[in-house]
Amino acid sequence: MTEHEIKEILRGIVWEVTEINDFQDDEKFMDRFGVDSMSIIEIVARTEKKFEIKFQEHQITQFTNFNEASRIVLDRIIIETISKEEDLWKIGDKFVNLNEKVDSNINIFCFPPGLGLGMAYLDIAKRLENECNFYAIDFLEDYDNYAEMLQEFANQVVMIQDKGPYLFLGYSSGASLAFEVTKVMELKGYIVSDIIMLDSYLWDSDMRNTDMRKLLESGEEMPDLVRRLLETPFGSSIHDSFTRYLKQLNNSGVICANIHNLVVKHRLNDKGWAEGTENNYLEYAIPGTHLSLILPEYIEILVNTISRILKDIQETNLIKN
Known part of the structure; x- marks a missing residue:
């Protein structure tokens, strides 16, 4: 899965939670229309479920825009794939x-x-x-x-x-x-x-x-x-x-x-x-x-x-x- 494909899936999740679909890639989620921390928590939870991954605590604070979010998701996918391929x-x-x-x-x-x-x-x-x-x-x-x-x-x-x-x-x-x-x-x-x-x-x-x-x-x-x-x-x-x-x-x-x-x-x-x-x-x-x-x-x-x-x-x- 590419970072672009991840970003498009994330757009769908953000829209489901906030009903906002015109965020720019580098635009911070919390800078527009009162997207608060509870919304971010819900976005993170749905993202973990969708991609079958688990974020580390410090990564949640970096989950600020589509660019950062897609990078973190890709990183977790790779890490958890490596974990499954320990041998x-x-x-x-x-x-x-x-x-x-x-x-x-x-x-x-x-x-x-x-x-x-x-x-x-x-x-x-x-x-x-x-x-x-x-x-x-x-x-x-x-x-x-x-x-x-x-x-x-x-x-x-x-x-x-x-x-x-x-x-x-x-x-x-x-x-x-x-x-x-x-x-x-x-x-x-x-x-x-x-x-x-x-x-x-x-x-x-x-x-x-x-x-x-x-x-x-x-x-x-x-x-x-x-x-x-x-x-x-x-x-x-x-x-x-x-x-x-x-x-x-x-x-x-x-x-x-x-x-x-x-x-x-x-x-x-x-x-x-x-x-x-x-x-x-x-x-x-x-x-x-x-x-x-x-x-x-x-x-x-x-x-x-x-x-x-x-x-x-x-x-x-x-x-x-």
Whole structure:
């Protein structure tokens, strides 16, 4: 259903409630002919029934004209459709190859970003399908003991690839998670050769009061899909579980893996990771903002940079062909 079709249905509902049929698209309902708050409540109730959706409280206050109303209705339809298709978005508690038809001897193990869902990497994976197996996993939300959770992440890696060296990737706080799993792997005697980080900060006390929703307050626009996933029951649940983990996390210690951090140009610095490895820390400037890295306008540059890093790793024999 298009936004135009939604708008025409809304016109019929508004006429039924107010007997007014000549509102302009951007004209506020309450500015004409005494259309009061009770009328708005009735319009909202009939709209929910017609489209089989449920508005959130803050959206009702935005239900002010046809343009805004149709946008909100479309948004709710998409969110509730996503909610009904949970299995399409959740990978689960085991690594799944997002490039399932690819037979490569290079495995990348991707740890979920702050959203908590490994499917965030799908577009990157498809653009690298001729270069590597791209394994992703969701955040393991059923753990109160985080040491056991990290052990389980490590176990799942070894179930896919029983010997190192290993290559990890993480976007944002997913890189902080990858760092912690690397420490566990190294304690077990496994070699993680490299971690590719996508605009990641070392997680410490200064970062603990941050979550994905608070990035909105910084003026950075959240991609529509991410915002909608956060408003689904399953998306909200797994994000909240990841946030609880991050609120107690402190990325301390030193690993042996090389760290490659792809950072947005206007924030290029060591992000705190330079002291976190005994080996090489490298930064790569990329365009965009923290939340826009994987959007269509920037993803080609991002993927090309990852591809170049993979070639560099192969050339230094850290991954054996």
